[in-house]
Amino acid sequence: MRRSRALAAVGLVAVVGVIGLAFALDPSDADTASTPVPVAEVPATTVATPELPDRGPHPDLIDIDGWLQSDVTSLEELEGKVVAVQFWTFGCRNCTATLPHMQELYEQYATQGFEIVGVHAPEFSHEAEVTNIEEAAAELGVTWPIALDPTKRTFHSWQEGPTAHWPRIYLLDRDGHIRYDHIGEGRYAETDAAVQALLAEAG
Amino acid sequence: MFAAFAEAIRTTTQPCTLLLLLPALVMAIITRGRWAAFAAMCTGAVLGGWLFIANVVALDGWRLQLSGALVVAVIGLVLVARSVSPLNWAATPGVQAAFASLVTFAATLWWRPCIGTELGVILTGARAGALGELPGITAYMLGSMMPVLAVVLLMRVIDPSPVAARRAAWLAGVVGLAAAVAVTIGRHDELVATLTRWTMS
Numbered sequence: 277m278r279r280s281r282a283l284a285a286v287g288l289v290a291v292v293g294v295i296g297l298a299f300a301l302d303p304s305d306a307d308t309a310s311t312p313v314p315v316a317e318v319p320a321t322t323v324a325t326p327e328l329p330d331r332g333p334h335p336d337l338i339d340i341d342g343w344l345q346s347d348v349t350s351l352e353e354l355e356g357k358v359v360a361v362q363f364w365t366f367g368c369r370n371c372t373a374t375l376p377h378m379q380e381l382y383e384q385y386a387t388q389g390f391e392i393v394g395v396h397a398p399e400f401s402h403e404a405e406v407t408n409i410e411e412a413a414a415e416l417g418v419t420w421p422i423a424l425d426p427t428k429r430t431f432h433s434w435q436e437g438p439t440a441h442w443p444r445i446y447l448l449d450r451d452g453h454i455r456y457d458h459i460g461e462g463r464y465a466e467t468d469a470a471v472q473a474l475l476a477e478a479g
Numbered sequence: 480m481f482a483a484f485a486e487a488i489r490t491t492t493q494p495c496t497l498l499l500l501l502p503a504l505v506m507a508i509i510t511r512g513r514w515a516a517f518a519a520m521c522t523g524a525v526l527g528g529w530l531f532i533a534n535v536v537a538l539d540g541w542r543l544q545l546s547g548a549l550v551v552a553v554i555g556l557v558l559v560a561r562s563v564s565p566l567n568w569a570a571t572p573g574v575q576a577a578f579a580s581l582v583t584f585a586a587t588l589w590w591r592p593c594i595g596t597e598l599g600v601i602l603t604g605a606r607a608g609a610l611g612e613l614p615g616i617t618a619y620m621l622g623s624m625m626p627v628l629a630v631v632l633l634m635r636v637i638d639p640s641p642v643a644a645r646r647a648a649w650l651a652g653v654v655g656l657a658a659a660v661a662v663t664i665g666r667h668d669e670l671v672a673t674l675t676r677w678t679m680s
Contacts, residue, residue, distance in 0.1 A: 437534035460599015
């Protein structure tokens, strides 16, 4: 009995150690929110350009309840540009972790025909308040157009299957066709490479 | 694989995974035969996780409420079976392991995962075929179950007296029942929102 408890104690220390190690090895310090990889410093040779199959024209934006920080009111007005459509909500940690990288992309490529549209799809009721979204956007450094999707109809209609996810980014080519998408944080260098490739296609 | 395992561990302190963990933690405290229960819970979590990434069934609405009712029924039965002899069958380790698996599977419907880098890769890959992502989601779900393993080991180390074990079981059971009732009556979103506000403030 005593031996069994001693073994359990050793096991407990090991499990706590593994949990501690997982937190200690958190790659987000180097890869995401606090210190994103500057786009300009991503060597072109480090990440191969991902495959960019043509998945056809993007779906419509449905029941958009207004735009913030934008003169445009539809994706059609952005045809001719490479557009990143990102589904996000300011209360989602993983969404906000991607924003510094989105800011880097925006600063780097906006003058080359690149645009970002953040489709804000709230998870909870307080995230649907426009004033809260405006405050969060200012605080988080979101300077690109935001389409408000309070009913989440666009959020669900763009994503296949019954469950949709935050964050999710789609890249549209200059013809408005979906060429790349990624769920969750990360893959920043791959996204950069995809943007560069799409800009180069018709550039 | 380890990256997915580690990422899952890091999410266990966040509300998105806390609600998945809560019923499993409760079962780890109230069941007898904790090792069998833990193995069964891992199986339930992996199956539920895979169903999530397969994205073929809506995991909200009536299914969510039904999962809450199921957790209420099982936790209630396990608690009552500790002291009501006609229900002794429900207190056997084999039956309780099956219950633990069922509860954890049901609780995967409560899960609103934080989609970090590794889970994002798994979800993105699952669009091409969820079966191919089974190893990744298995590692991820096992990572999320590490706190449950810690509780199982802790209970073994403490080896509480029967009276203390009964008190701990009822305390944990009441917390689990409260969460499950909230889900059953359609308050899941409020539960997640409240946990989110607490952890973000």
